[in-house]
Amino acid sequence: MKSPEQKNEAWDNYWGETYQQHKKVRTFLPLFQDMFERGELGQNIVDIGSGVHPMSSLIPPELDARTVSIDRAGGEHTYGDNGLKIRFNLDDIDNARLVRQKIAKVAEFLDIQEGDPRNQIDCFVFSDILNYVDYRRVLKFLKPYLRIGGRFVMNEWPGRGYTDCHSEDGLDSIENLYRLLQQEGFVIERGPGISAPGEEVMVARLAA
Numbered sequence: 001m002k003s004p005e006q007k008n009e010a011w012d013n014y015w016g017e018t019y020q021q022h023k024k025v026r027t028f029l030p031l032f033q034d035m036f037e038r039g040e041l042g043q044n045i046v047d048i049g050s051g052v053h054p055m056s057s058l059i060p061p062e063l064d065a066r067t068v069s070i071d072r073a074g075g076e077h078t079y080g081d082n083g084l085k086i087r088f089n090l091d092d093i094d095n096a097r098l099v100r101q102k103i104a105k106v107a108e109f110l111d112i113q114e115g116d117p118r119n120q121i122d123c124f125v126f127s128d129i130l131n132y133v134d135y136r137r138v139l140k141f142l143k144p145y146l147r148i149g150g151r152f153v154m155n156e157w158p159g160r161g162y163t164d165c166h167s168e169d170g171l172d173s174i175e176n177l178y179r180l181l182q183q184e185g186f187v188i189e190r191g192p193g194i195s196a197p198g199e200e201v202m203v204a205r206l207a208a
């Protein structure tokens with residue numbers, strides 16, 4: 001297992017790579033199209049551990065959504081009128097000052113009044129990130145920013161990816177992920193064992 005410094009270096013080096021892009025495009029394109037047609041996506045989307053090719057870029061352009069991509073690697077910039085990339089390491093969610101700084105940027109970009117994006121995000125996208133972070137802490141940290149009725153969309157699988165960069169608190173099992181989400185007030189709408197357009201895709205709606 002790599003140290004925090006080694007992980008920084010590794011992810012900076014991997015920056016620019018794609019991760020099973022073709023398979024993910026085949027999974028996410030029809031999923032987002034279906035969610036769009038059902039009015040399930042909303043306008044404010046945040047992509048966690050986005051990489052260079054965020055899966056949220058596959059959201060139908062007709063939605064005209066604003067998308068924030070967050071990643072520990074890469075720079076900070078806007079792309080087009082509707083995209084913002086933020087550099088942030090999710091291991092730093094206890095650093096209140098840094099978190100406030102990053103949240104202010106997100107709020108400004110999303111045009112959120114009074115700079116407080118709590119209950120304002122319609123959808124968080126997670127694609128191959130939960131193995132690399134303390135997934136329980138990260139999901140609990142993000143939940144207050146999701147509006148009631150908003151969704152977590154996930155393409156995650158325990159043990160997949162660069163094992164030397166995995167967190168010891170990374171995704172341990174789909175059952176535990178479901179249990180956590182249900183404890184936190186989510187209803188699992190799609191996913192393994194529920195109804196699966198692609199077996200690794202999960203959609204959870206915040207019910208309360």
Ligand SMILES: C[S@@+](CC[C@H](N)C(=O)[O-])C[C@H]1O[C@@H](n2cnc3c(N)ncnc32)[C@H](O)[C@@H]1O
Nearest residue numbers: 011049050051071072073089090091127128132
């Ligand atoms: C396997 S890639 C997935 C990229 C993209 N979501 C996809 O599905 O193609 C994992 C991404 O998570 C980022 N990442 C890893 N640990 C992170 C952390 N602690 N905080 C923020 N981003 C992190 C990496 O820099 C990398 O871009």
